[in-house]
Amino acid sequence: MENWDDIRVFLAVARAESLSAAAPGLRMDPATLGRRIARLEERLGAALFVKSPQGYALTGRGERLQVHAARAEAALALAGEAGPQERGLAGQIRIGAPDAAANFILPQVCAAIQGQNPDLEVQILALPRVVNLSKREADMAITVSPPETGRLTVQKITDYRLSLAQRRDAPAPQSLAALGDRPLVGYIPDMIFDRELDYLGDLGARGVPLASNSVSVQLQMLRHAGIGIVHDFALPFAPELVRVLTRELSLTRAFWLVRHAADRRSARLSRFAAALMAAMRAEVARLEAECLTVGSAERDG
Missing domain, CATH: 3.40.190.10 (Periplasmic binding protein-like II)
Structure with missing residues (x-):
């Protein structure tokens, strides 16, 4: 793997999705970060980001590097940078x-x-x-x-992402406006304990015919019927489900x-x-x- 300091810079930009947002945490200016990323891409011989006025989005190569780099970061943190004489956590x-x-x-x-x-x-x-x-x-x-x-x-x-998902064998909706004839799966509206969990506004929905205060229960509901917003990181646990309308709706929390x-x-x-x-x-x-x-x-x- 590359020099760890370069990987640390890469991870910060990947998570912040822009040079200016990553700069304060790294105590570097955006121009310096841009040069560091450019040098890393040159050494790897591949583009890690798609640069645009909206920010830095990971390429496929960048996504793969993020997975490996995050694992290395976790291993370092798990070691706690402890000396050989330091005992483990208890x-x-x-x-x-x-x-x-x-x-x-x-x-x-x-x-x-x-x-x-x-x-x-x-x-x-x-x-x-x-x-x-x-x-x-x-x-x-x-x-x-x-x-x-x-x-x-x-x-x-x-950060993590959320998407609309439904059963793979269900007909795909043509647009968000066409969701009206599908039972929506989501939170019980009056039991939403954090504003970041209120997705109804993003869907333009007025009600939730299939609702639970538990994400796990919502996932089980979707295995049987309906359409709803699901954490992308939960979908590998529900292979019956597939993301839909990702160009129209993708949330970040x-x-x-x-x-x-x-x-x-x-x-x-x-x-x-x-x-x-x-x-x-x-x-x-x-x-x-x-x-x-x-x-x-x-x-x-």
Whole structure:
């Protein structure tokens, strides 16, 4: 693999999808980032991004590099840059998380971290609401929007994508306007606990005939009937489903890691948080890449 600093720059631009957005976190100016990316592409002999006034979008080669680079990042974080004398993580750590992350991302991520730290006990608290850190319901929480109040530290983990999906054997809709005759699968409107989960406006829909407060239940509903917005990283777990109308509708949301401000002094929790974020980035990238591979059967009407 290339020099790690170059890969770090590549990952930041890939996640931010623009030089100006990636620059503050890397403490570099956009022009310098552009030159770094150009040199990396020259050494690899391939374009990693499609550049446009709208930003930097990954090419196929770039998507493949992102998957491998995110895995390397996760491995480094898991090692914690610890010296040979430093012991592994131990004790109990509880993570609060929304349904999608708790079901499709965290099980394999936490298993990998725990496998490297046999004395560590990881608990995943999956709730259809925001976890209350002030009441110590969990040591840290994953959210879909950054909290605006409280003595907390907030770090962005990664962006993720959502698409319309339905059964592969169902006729593909011709447009968003044609969704009216399909039962829509989604959240129970009055139980949406975060504005980022309210997708009805994006669909122009007025109601949800098949609804649940659980993403996992929604996925099971879609296996039987209807059409709905699904996390791209969840689709590899439901091979019966296929994305549709991707040119008309593709949503981007983000996961955030929220911790008690006082816990910044805990080396143990900080090491775990770094490993968790890096591993989540790698897993989201891997599953979304798998979704794109399977997406040869996608239909756009």
